[in-house]
Amino acid sequence: MLLNSSPSFNSFLFNSNSNFLSKNHKSQKSVPQTLRVVNSNDVDAFTEKSGYLFKLSSSEADSLNDYDLKKIAAIYKRKPFILLRRLFQIGSTFGRWLAARYVDSITEKSDLMFKIRAAELRQILLELGPAYIKIAQAVSSRPDLIPPSYLDELSLLQDRIAPFSTEVALNTIEQELGLPIDMIFSEISPEPTAAASLGQVYQARLRSNGQVVAVKVQRPGVQAAISLDILILHFIAGVVKKAGKLNSDLQAVVDEWASSLFREMDYIKEAKNGLKFRKLYGAIEDVIVPNMYVENTTRRVLVMEWVEGKKLSEVKDLYLVEVGVYCSFNQLLEYGFYHADPHPGNLLRTYDGKLAYIDFGMMGEFKQEFRDGFIEACLHLVNRDFEALAKDFVTLGLLPPTSDKEGVTKALTGVLQNAVAKGVSNISFGDLLGNLGTTMYKFKFQIPSYFSLVIRSLAVLEGIAIGFDPNYKVLGSTYPWIARKVLTDSSAQLRSSLQALLYEEGVFRIDRLESLLSESLRARTERVLVEDNDSKVAVKQILSFTLTEKGAFVREILLQEIAKGVDAFGRATLDSLTSMANTSIPFAASSSSLMTKEDMVNLRTFRRLMLLLAGFQKNGGSPEELKRTDPSKNQNMYSEEASLISYQFPSVEEILPILSVIPELPPELQQQLLLLPADLAGRLISRVTARTIRRMFL
DSSP states (O other): OOGGGOHHHHHHSOOTTSSOEETTGGGSOOOSSOOOOOOTTSOOHHHHHHGGGGOOOHHHHHHTSSOOHHHHHHHHHSOHHHHHHHHHHHHHHHHHHHHHHHHHHHTTOHHHHHHHHHHHHHHHHHHHOHHHHHHHHHHTTOTTTSOHHHHHHHHTTTTBOOOOOHHHHHHHHHHHHTSOHHHHEEEEOSSOSEEOSSEEEEEEEETTTOOEEEEEEEOTTHHHHHHHHHHHHHHHHHHHHHHHTOSSOHHHHHHHHHHHHHHHTOHHHHHHHHHHHHHHHTTSTTEEOOOBOGGGOOSSEEEEEOOOEEEGGGSOOHHHHHHHHHHHHIIIIIIOEEESOOOGGGEEEETTSOEEEOOOSSEEEOOHHHHHHHHHHHHHHHTTOHHHHHHHHHHTTSSOTTSOHHHHHHHHHHHHHHHHHTOGGGOOHHHHHHHTHHHHHHTTOOOOHHHHHHHHHHHHHHHHHHTTOTTOOHHHHHHHHHHHHHHHOOOHHHHHHHHHHHEETTEEOHHHHHHHHHHHTTOOOOSSOOOOOOHHHHHHHHHHHHTSSTTHHHHHHHHHHHHHHHHHHHHHHHHHHHHHHHHHSTTOOOOOOOOOHHHHHHHHHHHHHHHHHTTOOOOOOOHHHHHOOOTTOOHHHHHHHHHHHHHTSOOHHHHHHHHHHGGGSOHHHHHHHHHHHHHHHHHHHHHHHHHHHHHHHO
């Protein structure tokens, strides 16, 4: 049914000066939100310049509901002139622009013409349509990589693209939903409130329940245009890979991206994605996920709850960026279902200060094995275990199993050592990718198709934050949550990773445990993110964690190391008493020390553990420090060093915070705490008994 032939439209399209159009607009409630309307006088450059692509038969369009490169190739094999025309259009438009840039450079007018060329590039992308706009949207989220003039122009592609005709949009709604427009909505905005590459959005009120909703209508011709452009890009990717002798399967990356684009064009799938996203992450504090009206949704029309706010990139709210990081952590590493297109137009700050996700067309799945591998890679990177990191890259599919792991380890050490030395909070995700470039090429790194969307998701989030905080590092903000997950997760793989991380060549790495605990305590989502240096608070948090079921694995490790330390402390004390007795008795023969090299290591670890549990943390530390014993020392020199370490233990005043927080713990944790002395005594008796038996029979 044509729009202008429907009598309902003549009465429904009433007053373009009001926020809503309605059949009985005077009796309707006004909607409290302030409405921003897209200028309908803007030229729809895509339709004007690329409208020849729209002509697909209904059978051809239906066959392209899902991404299938063979079907796309078969369709355009029958349309060679359209294919050639598109190739000419792409080549000529980009060719003219590149030629103009070259002329600017040789005439030394590059700086003068910079803004003009940026605007011209944006116009070219608008003319070519959704596939190219999607690429530009991803690039426009990285202010650290793109010159400001280009960034300003490309950022306009996020949600301020010229809309197509409202008549066509309303006609599409009627055709898709099978009802006259005024039977579905009692009110609808006269013009779209936002227009993007794939569709545009109207604000409306459902007649059935009065709920204010957003109505997204798909842009005509996007399916045909994207299909042909993907066919072309797939071919170009193959040529580039062969010509550049690249290791990554660029065509597989294009296929992954194309599959996500085709899913994004199916609004029924988007509505289901939104419902799943809302179920998994909607309960996170200060996160808003709008409800989907599946009964009013088709492949080309989506109806969802209206959310009002400003783009996150337009407001300086670092707290909401942290909320976004926490939400992304849950998406990527807890459930594996993540938002793969978090550009600024899809992240809003609501007027009550919450973070809203509003587009669920492009989602990704992160398998459990890759989630664990990613966590392990982050752990090994932060702890500078580059040998283990090389193995992680194999697990993640970034390196072939046959690669030279020793060579990769050396290369990673040289490239990443300085970046990681600054501390986890200063590691830039973008810098890491940049520094790895040469190494990736040399050792034939591959970029798995799934990984490209994960990288894009993280890079875009960091790019948004960098826009108003140049020092922001997404890995530094994510790592506390990674540390907490590693300490609390019950999966066998992560527990094995934690065990391997904390024990290097059989020596307990107390410095790594300190780092993990201190980082995990930074994992907060409260609105006031303030560093709290109160040792009492730190002690309470550590005890609360280690005494719970989630902290059982770490508690076992701590009890084991404390038992070793108490044993070593007892032997050091006995050595000291024996030495004092010998010095007080004239002509008494000196006795050899009971202390061994292992005892010295355990004693140092015990001291660090006591400081940690007392709320003091010693930054740094190294395996050399933990193992430091001079083989040339005799047993008496061990005894002297043990006495010196014993004097450095926390004082009673420093231990008091542990005792003072016990009454503040929940009753069930206090009960768990009371069981620890008996457990520790049992471990200590077992250790002493085992040593005695060894001495008797060995």
